[in-house]
Amino acid sequence: MSIETNIDPVSAPEATTRGIVGAASILAAGNVFSRLLGLGRELVIADLFGASGYVSVFRVASTLVITLYDFLVGGMITAALVPTFSDYAERRKEFWQLVSTVLSVLAVVLALAVLILELLAEPLFIILGGGYDETLRAAGVQMIRLTLPAVFFLGVAGVLSGILLSLKKFTLPSFTTAAFNLGIILCAVLLTPMFGITSLVIGVVIGAASQVVLQMFGLRGSALRLALDFKHPALKQIVRLYIPVLGGLSVMLIGVAIDRNLASHTGAQSLAWMQSATYLVQLPLGLVATAISFAILPSLSRATAPKDFRRTLAFGLKLVLVLMLPCVVALLLLAQPVVTLLYEHGAFTADDTTATARALQFYLLGTAFAAIDQPLVFAFYARKNTLLPNLVAVVGLGIYLVVALSLIEPLGYLALVLANSAQLAGHALVMLFLTQTRLGGIGDQGVGLTTLKLLGAAAAMGAVMLVLSVPDLGTGFWSKVVYVALPATVGGLVYILGLKLLRVHELEQVWGVLRRKRSV
Secondary structure, eight states, X not given: OOSSOSOOTTSOOHHHHHHHHHHXXXXXXXXXXXXXXXXXXXXXXXXXXXXXXXXXXXXHHHHHHHHHHIIIIIHHIIIIIHHHHHHHTTXXXXXXXXXXXXXXXXXXXXXXXXXXXXXXXXXXXXXXXXXXXXXXXXXXXXXXXXXXXXXXXXXXXXXXXXXXXXXXXXXXXXXXXXXXXHHHHHHHXXXXXXXXXXXXXXXXXXXXXXXXXXXXXXXXXXXXXXXXXXXXXXXXXXXXXXXXXXXXXXXXXXXXXXXXXHHHTSOTTHHHHHHHHHHHHHHHIIIIIIHHHHHHHHHHHHOOSHHHHHHHHHHHHHHHHXXXXXXXXXXXXXXXXXXXXXXXXXXXXXXXXXXXXXXXXXXXXXXHHHHHHHHHHHHHHHTTOOHHHHHHHHHHHHHHXXXXXXXXXXXXXXXHHHHHHHHHHHHHHHHHHHHHHHSOOSTTTTHHHHHHHHHHHHHHHHHHHHHHOOSOOOSSHHHHHHHHHHHHHHHXXXXXXXXXXXXXXXXXXXHHHHHHXXXX
């Protein structure tokens, strides 16, 4: 990228840029709504139940559900379903025959899996939470049994998302998480007086079922039908693509089990603190990295020319970095006041705030790496190479174990957070290396120069925020808002000014697309 001129020789073609930014803006809009409801969910949980041991075991149960969904279906969407469905998207009769078969087969598999897992609820909880006392352990086993039906609904919803995404219909899939969060919020608010913390478990199931209902509106009039055609040729391709992912997800499943088990031995509240911090990290990741990664996946899958593929990937990476770096800087410098503003009320105490803010800062060390990792993994999936990214997962787990086990004695739960950041950083760096050696690289696309510019603008933003970080203005709500909003707003303006001065072309491309959208 040239700093002397506004003409960028390595920018993505305008049509591709408009498509990616347009799709990403739809996904981001859904994500904004979803994340706002997610924030509401976390605030409701904090207010009603604080960071108690019961919240920790609920986190174990909900983590199991999400992890099983990822294992059975979630990883298949990007690695196998969207690339395969995209191949058939222009041949509508064959397309609907294929998606009907996949949906029918997976529904049967998911139903059987839930029935089997119900019988294994107690050993599953012991694996994940063996450090909790008998009372919490009994509550956790019951929560797992009640939440497992959500795996079926999440799985079916995942396939429906794959169908819609392959047709480049991004709107309804982007709002599925919103439906999930809304279900938990409504159940918590309405049912807690009768069921206590079990209301959250009921909310998980209802929220998962609502994802299916929501996406069926986007498939009204379609040719979906019951079809158990196990001989369909595309099934072999899906299975072939998914087997390496299954291996990687197995590694992830082992990693989650180790992480949750270690957390249960560092204190009953540790997991509750870690999850509260995790949500604040996942907020920008979902709004930016996940939205952009899903937006570029269909274009990457259909790109036939290597140059177009590299340009699309590079544009996605630069766009992720443009939007993620200011989020990381702001949260890193404002961790304590942000947690105070959002969580410290009701049953959530000042000590909970301090513990959560520390975890947040440690998680942020790996957040930028996690952001660029997603589009890199999707790039390999688009080229139907699902093996390498999932072999890298083994390396990531090894990094996690080395850091966690060596530091858990002196640092407690923070060792697990630091280990997670090291794992994300290691995975992303290996994926960058493999992108250079196996996908033709992106070294000629200006990513390095853009990154240096972004780091300079982010450094200026951070310096201004430090100057504006005045002593606490008081304990009132609006005082807390000003304490967060003032440095964040001024710092954000400094960042944008820095991008303009350094002529970061991606900012101009995004702004141009958004202006055209508003004028339509």
